[in-house]
Amino acid sequence: MSDTAIEIQVHGSLSSIAASDWDSCAQYGAKARPTDPFTTYRFLKALEDSGSVGPGSGWQPQYVTAHAGHEMIGATPLYAKGHSQGEYVFDHNWAHAYENAGGRYYPKLQIAVPFTPATGRRFLIKPGHAEIGQAALIQGAMEVAKTNQLSSIHATFCTENEAKIGEKLGLLHRTGQQFHWINQSYGSFEDFLGNLSSRKRKNIRKERAQAKAFGGEIRCYTGEQIQPHHWDALWTFYQDTGSRKWGTPYLTRAFFDIAHDTLRNDILLVFAEQDGQPIAGAMNVIGQDTLFGRYWGCTEHHPCLHFEICYYQAIDWAIRHGISKVEAGAQGEHKLARGYLPVTTHSLHWLADPNFSDAVARYLVAEREAVAEEIEVLTDYGPFKRDDREEQD
Template sequence: MTSQVFTSIAAIDAEKWNALVEPGNPFMRHEFLLALEETGCIGPNLPWQPRFVVANQGDAYLGAVAAFERSDSYGEYIFDWAWANAYAEARLPYYPKITVAAPFTPASGRRLLLADAADNETLATLVHALDQTAHDLDASGIHMLCMTRDEQKDLADFGYMPRLTHQYHWLNRNFSSFDDYLSVLRAHRRKEIRRERRKCAELGLRIETLAGDAILPRHIDAIYVFYAATYARKWGSPYLNRETFHALLRRMRENLVLVIASENDREVAGSIAFRSDDRLFGRYWGASGHYPYLHFELCFYSLIEYAIREKIAIFEAGAQGEHKFQRGFTAMPVYSAHKLFDRGGSAAIGEYLRRERRATARAIHAYRSASPNKDEPQYLPEPEDR
């Protein structure tokens, strides 16, 4: 078995790469990464520089990792700015670092892509290749974000420290309709959601959910305008450009879901989500003006209706946002793993992570206990997080 590091996804066989990606993980697929690369969102001399690792035996791909050399931490959503500041105060370089993640996307899934999930030899080959890449770049460490719990456990044997954060996901409990979903909520939350939808309806907008061939280039243009306006208002420069959205339409049309609000046949707001067979991922939204309650309709309620209709099991609506919890989204653990090469830095961050894991486990338990869902399952933390 050998390993090779690629600086472009275009140089990697798309069919062989995609064969390693588990179902339900559109953001690790070749076409998603290629859309980012061909439109200048990732690539040489950019903050996300590809260092894709492939383990192969002859022509067969046995495993792969979508790794990136990073010069900052923007677009990661598992925040480590405080670590970078601590390194700077200690006069230690934190950048470059290696990040293994779906760029600009806080969606969970496998990060160590294996043809055989039980293939420990290929796993070790990928991990050692990442170590070598990090050392060749003089990187401060390696960070694997939004991974599975099984992967996190496996990486403990290679010196990675576990991290626990959380998001809010909507879980489809075999609902047959939106009213069926409302029926599991406590009375005051049912009343509030119905009031929000009624107020939104009173705006007089036409709201439609589009997927597949129903999505036209003009819809994508509108979504980009809304997205860019939201970033300009809240955070500054957007990560993606107009060409990226059109590349995603060309390459991943079957994975896109749009909710568009129109007034007098003109698009005034919209949201974009990605889907797989059993998962829905809300990503971006925006509006051309102030429309009360429209955000909840386009980003949550219409997509919940879509998930129920399509029998999608889980709807991940993105990072953060306690407003999701109030609408019946469940607090869910999110797993990451981190290796820092400086001993002092590793020890300090390791102690921080131990405290953070316990605090996060308590928070998830508290959210579950106070959930507006009447039948919310109890959260059972890992033994080391209690």
């Protein structure tokens, strides 16, 4: 990299950034399909234009971009947060401790894709600029925090490499856990089942049979196959799940309308239909090498239908389309029995108060050890064969 000075800019809206400039940082090297659909300009712009983020949402955009001369070399999706909702890396205890000590935890700054617990780059930097670009974006976020006397910065679900760079730059490294399915070059769903222990294999076959007995058909839709009435059904499902899990759904109805126009090629819908009418469904987002499970809901409850639509259909689709991984969202040890194994997730944190930062740093050492131990134990309890000689059925 040259010695050209890096200039930092802060933007209150993506409208002040050209889509081509943003995507040249977020999606460099991408083929026809984006590596990470959540950091594309079109996805983040849909959140903003739909009112899912912005005034009244508790997510106020403060996008930071880095420039070397006339070239934009990096960007980060930064938001001023008035709460800790929609993040999936929980810091509520930190907020309570800080405020009990007389501090003001909110607003804070969040480097994240809103409402999306999916690992991906959070510091969107062009090749050749990695460490210096990430340092510049972090410095830009710190300037926003210091200027506005904000308590902290949190970069959630970043990559492991970004976490290592962040640690070098003095940020606190936190780990967590999710369950991902890995495609071991399976030719079919039956090939995948053949890798499982006999008991798990039989259980999955039983669950799939129960699910498919709901009295209708399961169909997948993507791209031009998705029609406006599919979004109507998905919105109904999403509202039901959102009201039960979060109190209020995070996305607005307008997001799904915009998705129909700009995101259909990135979306896979899986619906259970009776007489052509969807009664349950899930939305997945398609990356270049990963299928991301996102939203599920139903208007009728049937045995094992959730497992079929969210997990088994995702695995089946990934195998048929040569996708290497399925990320099924946050939490859920029940995924282990269905072929999803525990993996480590990463986040970075900067806390303005040095005493509070030291206390959290000590806590994170113990937490990382506990997370690593839990992943080791859960992996040992995984559904896969322990011995190639295990009896086949």
